[in-house]
Amino acid sequence: MATITLTNVQMRYCNLVKPYEPKVGAPKYTMWFYLEPGSKELKDIETGLEAAAKDAFGPEYKAKLIKAKNGQGSYSLLPPEKNTDEMADGRVAVKPSAFADRPLPLFDGDGLPTKDASLFYPGAFVNVQLRFNAYQPPYSEAPPQVKLDLVAVRFSKHGEKIQGRRPSITAEDLEALGVKMDVTGDDLI
Numbered sequence: 001m002a003t004i005t006l007t008n009v010q011m012r013y014c015n016l017v018k019p020y021e022p023k024v025g026a027p028k029y030t031m032w033f034y035l036e037p038g039s040k041e042l043k044d045i046e047t048g049l050e051a052a053a054k055d056a057f058g059p060e061y062k063a064k065l066i067k068a069k070n071g072q073g074s075y076s077l078l079p080p081e082k083n084t085d086e087m088a089d090g091r092v093a094v095k096p097s098a099f100a101d102r103p104l105p106l107f108d109g110d111g112l113p114t115k116d117a118s119l120f121y122p123g124a125f126v127n128v129q130l131r132f133n134a135y136q137p138p139y140s141e142a143p144p145q146v147k148l149d150l151v152a153v154r155f156s157k158h159g160e161k162i163q164g165r166r167p168s169i170t171a172e173d174l175e176a177l178g179v180k181m182d183v184t185g186d187d188l189i
Helices: 040-069 170-176
Strands: 003-022 026-037 092-094 097-100 125-135 145-157
Touching: 003 040, 003 145, 026 040, 026 145, 040 092, 040 125, 040 145, 097 145
Parallel strands: none
Antiparallel strands: 003 026, 003 125, 026 092, 026 097, 125 145
8 A cells, every 4th residue: 555754744633642532433543634725745645545546446436435525434634614623724634543453653853662742742743654545344335435544653843732722601602591691701700
């Protein structure tokens, strides 16, 4: 399977040292980062995903690729119009992952293996190697999977930490509940 290496991408979300454990399904290492529409990196990823789909699905690859892109399967790119994250700012979200059945190779800035969580946080810049993967799961009626697998991640440099912030609660938010509270600015007292 073909791979691609991207340098100095800024992570928006990440679970690289400790895997994300969904309520349903297997634990996974995950990360999100953004690329500009039309950028060389994004074009290379789209080309690689299409080639992986063609190899996996043969003549049916275009229909299965469209099905995966439309949410009837797994696809590792989230277009701006489907992304509600205010930090996306018109960019495409790239969402690679890896099953946590074995450790994800992580490296510090010197290229030495590490599990130092202080290097891998939303806002940090990393170099990441990704593998193009497409397959039809064996169970019946399963949707196609066209995705990017995390292969390895190397810390590049520190960036400003990105916090996931919940919007402030306002008095208007509480009106539907019949609750009346004093509000200062946008924050609930």
